[in-house]
Amino acid sequence: MDYIHINQNDFLHRKHKKHREEDVAICVCKYDANDPDSACGETCLNVLTSTECTPGYCPCGVCCNNQRFQRCEYAKTKLFDTGCRGWGLLADENIKAGRFIIEYCGEVISLKDAERRAQAYETLGIKDAYIISLNAYESIDATRKGSLARFINHSCQPNCETRKWTVLGEIRVGIFAKHDISMGTELTYDYNFEWYGGAKVRCLCGAACCSGFLGAKSRGFQEDTYLWEDDDDRYSVEKVPLYDSAEDEPLSKFLESTDCFNQEFVSNGKDDYSSVMDVDVESNHLLHSNALSIVPLDSFSMNGVDDSHEKTILSSEDSQVAYGQRNVMISPIQSNIVCQNSHIGTVPVLKKKLKRFPMRSTKRFSQKAVDAKFVAQLLADKEAQDEILSCEQMKNEAASNLEHLYNEIRPAIEEHERDSQDSVATSVAEKWIEASCLKLKTEFDLHFSIIKNIVSNPVRKKRDIGQEDEKRKEEEHQKAAAVPIEGGSF
Numbered sequence: 001m002d003y004i005h006i007n008q009n010d011f012l013h014r015k016h017k018k019h020r021e022e023d024v025a026i027c028v029c030k031y032d033a034n035d036p037d038s039a040c041g042e043t044c045l046n047v048l049t050s051t052e053c054t055p056g057y058c059p060c061g062v063c064c065n066n067q068r069f070q071r072c073e074y075a076k077t078k079l080f081d082t083g084c085r086g087w088g089l090l091a092d093e094n095i096k097a098g099r100f101i102i103e104y105c106g107e108v109i110s111l112k113d114a115e116r117r118a119q120a121y122e123t124l125g126i127k128d129a130y131i132i133s134l135n136a137y138e139s140i141d142a143t144r145k146g147s148l149a150r151f152i153n154h155s156c157q158p159n160c161e162t163r164k165w166t167v168l169g170e171i172r173v174g175i176f177a178k179h180d181i182s183m184g185t186e187l188t189y190d191y192n193f194e195w196y197g198g199a200k201v202r203c204l205c206g207a208a209c210c211s212g213f214l215g216a217k218s219r220g221f222q223e224d225t226y227l228w229e230d231d232d233d234r235y236s237v238e239k240v241p242l243y244d245s246a247e248d249e250p251l252s253k254f255l256e257s258t259d260c261f262n263q264e265f266v267s268n269g270k271d272d273y274s275s276v277m278d279v280d281v282e283s284n285h286l287l288h289s290n291a292l293s294i295v296p297l298d299s300f301s302m303n304g305v306d307d308s309h310e311k312t313i314l315s316s317e318d319s320q321v322a323y324g325q326r327n328v329m330i331s332p333i334q335s336n337i338v339c340q341n342s343h344i345g346t347v348p349v350l351k352k353k354l355k356r357f358p359m360r361s362t363k364r365f366s367q368k369a370v371d372a373k374f375v376a377q378l379l380a381d382k383e384a385q386d387e388i389l390s391c392e393q394m395k396n397e398a399a400s401n402l403e404h405l406y407n408e409i410r411p412a413i414e415e416h417e418r419d420s421q422d423s424v425a426t427s428v429a430e431k432w433i434e435a436s437c438l439k440l441k442t443e444f445d446l447h448f449s450i451i452k453n454i455v456s457n458p459v460r461k462k463r464d465i466g467q468e469d470e471k472r473k474e475e476e477h478q479k480a481a482a483v484p485i486e487g488g489s490f
C-alpha cells in the first residue's frame with residue numbers, strides 16, 4: 001500500500017500544542033569546547049527527564065546535543081524484504097547501545113479514531129498494522145503517512161525499544177537501540193505495549209521466548225481481537241492448538257452433556273467478568289519457535305530483492321534528503337508479501353482444522369462463561385461441590401476488590417495520564433498489579449478445581465439432577481406440611 005513519507009507528526013484532531021515560554025525547560029549545561037559531551041550530554045537535566053532542549057533557549061546554543069528529534073538525527077537504515085513478515089528495516093551502520101535511531105512519525109489521532117481506523121483497515125483487508133499508542137488519549141497512525149520507522153517489525157527478543165520524549169511541548173516516540181547493533185542486522189522492537197492492531201497476527205520473530213502473537217500483552221484492543229483466515233502464515237493458526245469454540249475445547253467434550261460451557265458470555269451492561277472463562281488460551285507457548293527459521297539477514301542480498309514485486313528500496317539517507325520536502329510520496333510499496341511457507345518447519349503440536357472463511361472474513365473469539373454453581377450441582381460429592389463454590393466465592397471477591405481498587409485509584413491514573421507520558425506511580429501500580437494477579441489466581445484456582453473435581457468425581461446426569469431436585473422439593477414440601485404451626489390449636 002502506498003504511503004506518504006513524513007518526518008514530523010501530522011496532527012489531525014487538534015493543532016500542535018503552543019509551546020509557551022514559561023513551559024520551556026532550560027538546562028544548566030555549560031559548553032566546554034574540550035568536552036563535547038558537556039553540551040547537553042547524559043547529565044543534562046533535560047536529557048535526564050527525556051525532554052529535548054528548545055532552540056534559542058539552550059545555554060549551549062547550536063552545540064546542544066539534545067535536539068535529535070528536531071534535527072532528525074537518525075541512524076542510517078535501509079528497507080529490506082523479510083519474506084514472511086513483509087518489509088523490514090535494517091541497520092545500515094553499526095549502532096551503539098542507547099542511540100536514537102529514528103522517530104515513529106504518523107498521523108496523531110484520538111483514541112476513538114484509532115479504534116475506528118483499526119476496524120476500517122481490517123474491513124479493507126489491510127493486514128499490516130501501523131497504529132501505536134502515544135499517550136492515554138492519542139495514537140500515532142503511520143498507515144497513510146509515516147516515517148521509515150513504520151517498517152520496523154516486532155520481535156519478542158528485540159534489539160530496539162520505543163521511548164517517549166517531550167519535544168517542544170509535544171510527546172514524540174523514538175526508536176532507540178537497546179544494545180549495540182551491527183550493520184546489516186534487522187531492527188526490531190517489542191510491539192507488546194504499543195500494539196493497536198485489530199487482527200490477531202501470529203508472530204514469526206523466531207525468538208526462543210516468542211509469545212506467539214503480536215501484541216499479546218498490549219492493552220489496546222486486546223479484548224477484541226480477530227483472526228484473519230487465509231493462506232498467509234501470519235494469519236493462520238493451523239500449527240497452534242487454539243481452541244476457539246466450545247466443541248474444540250477438550251474439557252467441553254467431556255461436559256458436552258451438561259451444557260455448562262456452552263453459554264456464550266453475554267454482556268448485560270453490568271459485565272460480570274467474574275464468570276468469564278477466556279478460552280483463547282495463551283497456548284502460544286506451544287508454538288515451537290525453533291521450528292521457525294526466519295531467513296537470515298546476512299544471506300539476504302539487498303540487490304537480490306525479487307524485482308517482480310517492483311519494490312522501492314529506500315534508505316534513511318534518501319529519507320533525510322526528503323526532510324525539508326515533507327510529504328514525499330513513496331510508490332509503489334507493496335508491504336504485503338504473500339508468504340511462501342517454505343521456511344516454516346512443521347511443528348508437532350495438536351493440529352486443528354479451522355473453518356475457512358471466504359473473502360478473508362474475520363472471526364471473533366468468543367469468551368465462554370463457566371457456571372460454577374451448575375458444575376457443582378453436577379457432582380455427587382459434597383466436598384467437591386463445596387470446594388468449587390468456595391473457589392467461586394474467592395474469585396468473585398477478588399474481582400470486586402479489583403473493581404473497588406480501580407475506582408479508588410482512577411483519579412490518580414487519570415491525573416497522571418493527563419500530565420505525564422508514562423505510567424502511574426509505582427505504589428499505585430503495585431497495588432493494581434497485586435489485585436489483578438489475585439484475581440487471575442482465583443480464576444485459575446476455580447477452573448483448576450472444576451477440572452480436577454470433574455475428572456476425579458462421578459458426574460450426575462442432568463436428567464438425574466432434575467429428578468433429584470423434584471424429589472428433594474417434594475420431600476421439603478412434605479416436611480413443611482408435617483410441621484405443626486407454632487402455637488396453633490385447632
Ligand SMILES: C[S@@+](CC[C@H](N)C(=O)[O-])C[C@H]1O[C@@H](n2cnc3c(N)ncnc32)[C@H](O)[C@@H]1O
Pocket residue numbers: 084085086087088127128129130150151152153154155197201202203204205214234334335336
Ligand atoms: C508496523 S508494520 C511493520 C512493517 C511491515 N512488515 C510492512 O511490510 O509494512 C507491522 C506489520 O508487520 C507484520 N509483522 C511485524 N512483525 C512481525 C512478526 N514478528 N511476525 C509476523 N508479522 C510481523 C505484521 O503484519 C504487522 O501488522
